[in-house]
Amino acid sequence: MINLTGQVALITGGSRGIGAATAKLFAKAGADVAITYHGNDSRANALVDEIQTLGRKAKAYKGDNSNNEVVKKIVEEVRREFGRIDVLVNNAGIWTYGEIESMSEDVWEETISLNLKGTFLFCRYAVPIMKKQGGGNIINISSTAGQRGEAKHSHYAASKGGVISFTKSLSTELAPYNIRVNSVAPGWVDTEMCDDVFSDKNYKEEVRRSIPLGRIPVGEDIAGPVLFLASDLARHITGEILNVNGGSVLVG
Numbered sequence: 001m002i003n004l005t006g007q008v009a010l011i012t013g014g015s016r017g018i019g020a021a022t023a024k025l026f027a028k029a030g031a032d033v034a035i036t037y038h039g040n041d042s043r044a045n046a047l048v049d050e051i052q053t054l055g056r057k058a059k060a061y062k063g064d065n066s067n068n069e070v071v072k073k074i075v076e077e078v079r080r081e082f083g084r085i086d087v088l089v090n091n092a093g094i095w096t097y098g099e100i101e102s103m104s105e106d107v108w109e110e111t112i113s114l115n116l117k118g119t120f121l122f123c124r125y126a127v128p129i130m131k132k133q134g135g136g137n138i139i140n141i142s143s144t145a146g147q148r149g150e151a152k153h154s155h156y157a158a159s160k161g162g163v164i165s166f167t168k169s170l171s172t173e174l175a176p177y178n179i180r181v182n183s184v185a186p187g188w189v190d191t192e193m194c195d196d197v198f199s200d201k202n203y204k205e206e207v208r209r210s211i212p213l214g215r216i217p218v219g220e221d222i223a224g225p226v227l228f229l230a231s232d233l234a235r236h237i238t239g240e241i242l243n244v245n246g247g248s249v250l251v252g
Contacts, residue, residue, distance in 0.1 A: 002231040005030035008082040009230070010075070012036045012065055012122060013092030015044040017191035018141060021219030022089055022226050023047060023058075029227060032057035034078045034085075036065055036092065057082065065092045066113035068121055075125035084133055087230045088126045090119040090140045090163075095156050095193050108155045115159035119166060127174065135178030137230045140167050141222070142185045144243060147251040160185075164241055171239030180238040182229045187245030190216045212247035 009026045013019040014035025023033045024047075033051055037044040037060055044060040051058035059081060063070040078085060093115045098107055119140055130136030145153060146160025164183060171181040188207050190198065198204040208216050225244050228234055243251060 002029050002227060002233065004087075004230065007031045007086035008034065008078070008084050009087040009089065010034045010036075010078050010085050010122070010126065011089040011091055012118065013038075014089075015040065015047055015060065017193060018186070018189060018219045018222045019089070019091040020047055021223040022091065023051060024054075025220070025223045025227050026087070026230070027051040027054045027056040027058065029231075030056070031087070032082055034059050034061065034082060036061050036063065036074055038062065038064060038092070065118035066121070071118070071121040072125050075122065075129070079129055085126050085129050085136065086133070087137045087139070088122060088130075089226060089230075090122055090138070092118055093141065093159075095153065097152060098155050099152050100154055103155065111155040112159050112162075115156070116162040116166070119163055123166075123170065127179065130174075130179050131177045136180075138167075138170065138174075138179065138181045139226050139229050140181070140183045141226075142167070142183045142241065144185055144187045144245055144249040144251055147185065147241070147243075148249060167241065168239050175238055180229075180234070182234070182237060182240045182242065184222060184225050184229065185241050185243045185245075185251075186217070186222050187211070187243075187248050188216050189222060190218050210248055211245070215246065217244065217246065 009031045011023050014023045015037035027033050048058045048060050061074045140163050142163040143160040145157040146164045150157040167183040
């Protein structure tokens, strides 16, 4: 029922976790896919190969998503290579530990720069393309932490709270241009971002038990709602923060 044939999706942080799951799902729905990544070349290239086996065009772009010139160049290259950008998924982000009295300024700025500034930069350069096309979709990955806060992760919570407010602001600003802007806010997700904390099997089981649905989601569980928001099924939804946390945090 969801058909994105002829559309181009740009997914930041797309080589692993939620981003990779989203890239694959969009390709299965018929979209051509561009991903950004910062790290493992072989993993990004393997994902591109996998998407191409589905008969879709795919390409990976390496760079720092918080660097203005890098982001500008990536967006321009995607437009030139693919011809358009219909969907932008701002997924790239980091989650680190930080008690307030010991957190360095560098740690604070790194999180804010990648999680919030990076989202701003990709929107800044993709929006003019979408306006010229006559519309588009932006889906920003936020977090339940951005709504309720998260002790010892205040920098992360602040960055995701900023993403949520940014999403709501852009949704009304861009609605006249047929550009919808929404956010998916996961809770715990079993991806590499959580590998360290989930290495404690007892703690992982404690987290699982805290989720009413009784399971910790994987990347595909977040990718589905992202695809929904990008589709015509959600054509009258904008400015929405879609919580995907198994009922563990009721912050809708």
